[in-house]
Amino acid sequence: MRVVLPEACQGFCFGVKRAIDEVTSISKTGEVQVLGHLVHNPQVVEQLERDGVHTVESPEQITSGIVAITAHGAPKEIYDGFPNIRVVDCTCPFVKRLQKRVAELSEEGYKVIIVGDSHHPEVVSVSSFAIEPIVVGNISQAMEIGFFKKIAVLSQTTQDTSLLRDIACELTGHTDLLLFENTICTSTRERQAQLLDLASRCKAVVVVGGRVSANTKRLYQLSKQKGAQTFWIEGPEELSCDMLARIKTVSGNGCVGLVSGASTPPSTVLQVFSILSSY
Structure with a gap:
């Protein structure tokens, strides 16, 4: 054929390669635990396990002296760290930029709308940096949003570009001022x-x-x-x-x-x- x-x-995007290289390098000095799957690929996670990089699902399961934050990010409080544990931040730079931006827009009085999958680790992480954000995954959900004086529309970095634009267009009728930022990487x-x-x-x-x-x-x-x-x-x-x-x-x-x-x-x-x- x-x-x-x-x-x-x-193959790998920049953020994924950066995260894998980081934890692989650190694992040579001792056991590393990752809070959640470092990336969403089973072959990669299995190889990391063989290299001494182990996945834990919650902070209560951390037993090593080094814990890594996944490429998707983590809830805001996780970045503050844990007693006697080194936290390695492997968050994708595009996600970091999005975390910072939703925090800024919330402080400026915008109702932050995040287009994405509400249960995805990146969206959970980014949402924790905003003040009462609304997550929408489709046009129907966008239509149900009420009226806000100022709305800022941003997106999970791996979203569908056309869906993001369609939701932004729908939300023009839900506000006096709409700020649209294409945060897809x-x-x-x-x-x-x-x-x-x-x-x-x-x-x-x-x-x-x-x-x-x-x-x-x-x-x-x-x-x-x-x-x-x-x-x-x-x-x-x-x-x-x-x-x-x-x-x-x-x-x-x-x-x-x-x-x-x-x-x-x-x-x-x-x-x-x-x-x-x-x-």
Whole structure:
């Protein structure tokens, strides 16, 4: 099969690579525990476990002298630290910038609206820096918001660009003054743009990434919306003979698009590329 893999759609984004490099380096000096999954990819989490970087789900489970904050961030109080424990901040710089911005806008009297998944760790983190923010995940929820004198609309860094704009447009009728800031990160925007181009040219698209990865889920949804037959896998082991046959049938004599989520290891993407190309 002829596989098209845009450079912008390969492997780790900047924030994920930075977090992995940080904890891997520190783990060489002793055990490191991460408060939540450092990134949303099972292969990465498993490799980190082998390297001495262990996941804990709550502060009460911390037993080592070093704890890391995930790339998605953490609730505001976690950054204040714990007695006799070194806290390593691996929060993505784009998320840090968003935390700071919602705090500033809250102080300026804006009702902060965050477009995102309310239970996602990044949104939970960012929300804790604002004063009574409202999180919306779709247009219906936006329509239910009341009237506020000043509204600021920002977004989870891995959100769908078109959804963000649609919600911002809806909220113009809910305020006297609307401030709209596109806080979707550069990597997400590039991947989504490349994905839309691929889905318009290829009848079949394969998306590689963790099942709980928000940005990977968005790529999958956008590809389907564009009309491409889309296959979501976490790794090469899921490319069964049956799936490969279906991908080939759907693609016909055309191309197969290949994209990855921002926390998918480059080696995983290349393995998938190799299998598809040789089929």
